[in-house]
Amino acid sequence: GEKASFDCVYSSSTPVALRWLKDGADIPSSSSYSVQPNGSLVIPATVPGDEGTYTCAVTEQSTGEVAETSATLQFAVFLDSFASNPESQSVTEGSHLLLFCVHAGSLPPASVTWLHDGSPVLPSSRVLVQSSQLTHLQGAPQASSTLAIASVLKADQGQYRCRATNALIPDTALSTEAHVTVEVTPESPTITLHPQPSLVAPGQTLVMSCGASGEPPPTFTWRRQGSEVTSSDHALISQGEGMSTLTIVGVGEGDAGNYTCVASNSEGSEESSGAELLVAFIDTVFVLSPVDLVALEGAEEVRLDCLPPPSLPPALPGWTKGFVPIPPGDEEGSRVQVLGNGSLVIKGVERGDEG
Numbered sequence: 261g262e263k264a265s266f267d268c269v270y271s272s273s274t275p276v277a278l279r280w281l282k283d284g285a286d287i288p289s290s291s292s293y294s295v296q297p298n299g300s301l302v303i304p305a306t307v308p309g310d311e312g313t314y315t316c317a318v319t320e321q322s323t324g325e326v327a328e329t330s331a332t333l334q335f336a337v338f339l340d341s342f343a344s345n346p347e348s349q350s351v352t353e354g355s356h357l358l359l360f361c362v363h364a365g366s367l368p369p370a371s372v373t374w375l376h377d378g379s380p381v382l383p384s385s386r387v388l389v390q391s392s393q394l395t396h397l398q399g400a401p402q403a404s405s406t407l408a409i410a411s412v413l414k415a416d417q418g419q420y421r422c423r424a425t426n427a428l429i430p431d432t433a434l435s436t437e438a439h440v441t442v443e444v445t446p447e448s449p450t451i452t453l454h455p456q457p458s459l460v461a462p463g464q465t466l467v468m469s470c471g472a473s474g475e476p477p478p479t480f481t482w483r484r485q486g487s488e489v490t491s492s493d494h495a496l497i498s499q500g501e502g503m504s505t506l507t508i509v510g511v512g513e514g515d516a517g518n519y520t521c522v523a524s525n526s527e528g529s530e531e532s533s534g535a536e537l538l539v540a541f542i543d544t545v546f547v548l549s550p551v552d553l554v555a556l557e558g559a560e561e562v563r564l565d566c567l568p569p570p571s572l573p574p575a576l577p578g579w580t581k582g583f584v585p586i587p588p589g590d591e592e593g594s595r596v597q598v599l600g601n602g603s604l605v606i607k608g609v610e611r612g613d614e615g
Contacts, residue, residue: 264306266331268299268316275322281315303333311335337400338426339364339433344404346420346438353444357409361422361435365400369393370424370433372405377418386410414475417442448528449474452502455519455535459573460511462539468506470532472523479524480504483531485517513539542571550604559609566602577602581615 268278280287280301287293287301292310294302303310315330344362351357363370372391374381383389387409394402403424409416422435453471460466472478480499482489489506491497496507508515518534548567555562568575579586579598586596586604597605606613 261305261307264303264310264333266301266314266316266333268301268318268329270299270316270318270327272318272320274320277319277321279317279319281317283312284315306333306335308335334367336426336428337365337367338370338429338431339366339400340431341433342422342424342435343402345436346407346422348439348441350441350443351412353412353414353442355412357407357412357416357440359407359420359438359440360404362394362402362404363422363424363433365402366424366426367400368427369401370403370426372403372422372424374405374407375421375423376416381407381420412442414442414444416440444475446527447473447475449478449523449525449530451521451523451530451532454532455506455521457536457538459538459540462512462541464511466508466511466515466537468508468519468521468535469503470505470521470523471503472530473502474523474525474527476525477501478529481522481524482506483520483522484515489519508537511537511539513541515539538572540572542575543569545569555609557609557611561605561607562609563606564604566604568602579604 266280268280270276270278278295278299280293280295292303292307294304296302299316301314301316311333313330313332315328317326317328319326341364342361343364344360346359346361349357359374361372363372374389381387381389387407389405389407391403391405394404396402405422407420417440419437419439421437424433425431449472451470451472453469455468455470458466458468468482470480470482472480480497482495482497482504489495489497494509496509498505498507504521506519506521516537516539518536520532520534522529522531546567546569548565550564550566553562553564564579566577566579568577577598586598595607597607599605
């Protein structure tokens with residue numbers, strides 16, 4: 261259906277006669293063929309039967325000497341199948357994997373790529389892809405491809421297939437899938453990520469994470485104070501391969517304690533180190549409240565003692581006079597100082613210190 265043209269360029273100092281032949285026979289004049297003034301042969305719309313060898317023959321009229329040049333017209337072909345499909349197999353981790361496929365035929369020759377779980381396989385230091393063409397006396401050339409993977413990893417497990425494409429025909433051929441299983445040496449779990457201690461305000465959300473390796477991949481359980489934590493709307497447990505998270509929504513005092521995670525598989529189990537969850541709080545009653553004092557003006561020093569209520573984290577004591585905050589003033593020589601234990605010390609009492 262596409263247009264085809266053949267150029268015929270010649271040089272002669274005397275008149276010549278030009279004619280075109282197909283498969284050795286003169287091409288008759290018709291609307292299917294057109295010889296251009298420059299000698300080119302044009303087929304406006306190719307049809308079955310136009311395939312063959314086209315020859316441009318130039319004859320010197322004075323001597324009868326003939327010069328010829330030929331070219332072949334072929335139609336693009338693309339078969340949507342494979343002559344040989346990759347085969348499923350089981351390999352041991354660390355060994356080699358070899359997969360092979362042959363496309364049924366394509367002209368121009370097909371380009372063959374490999375897919376692993378639907379994604380293209382990219383060559384690397386471990387991965388080698390080799391392709392070649394198989395030509396035959398009859399039929400379109402066949403493209404073969406070999407995928408070789410050295411030092412096989414567990415990640416190499418999955419579905420493999422070949423994909424063939426043609427540069428002229430917008431079609432794609434897919435081989436059948438080959439399932440590759442990688443056999444891994446069993447291994448008891450090893451904790452790779454331990455949960456971390458936390459200090460959380462009441463009502464907040466806390467997320468603890470725990471990771472472990474092992475073969476087969478371990479499952480996880482969480483414990484608080486040695487008792488298993490079950491998943492609920494309040495404590496959500498999620499698991500992925502090699503990882504688990506514990507999410508506590510709306511942390512309360514009853515959630516405080518020591519948390520661990522346990523990774524288990526058929527080969528054994530391992531428990532993480534403990535992570536202490538502390539829930540922030542503060543009591544409303546001071547351990548020691550300041551008492552009224554009467555002091556002489558000019559007194560060398562007066563002291564008002566105050567111990568803040570129990571709290572976590574420890575409360576920071578602060579003083580006010582007439583609702584105005586008193587700066588710590590703990591620099592050496594300051595007349596008014598707030599000590600680390602919460603006491604207020606006034607040196608050289610003045611009348612303005614009343615309040």
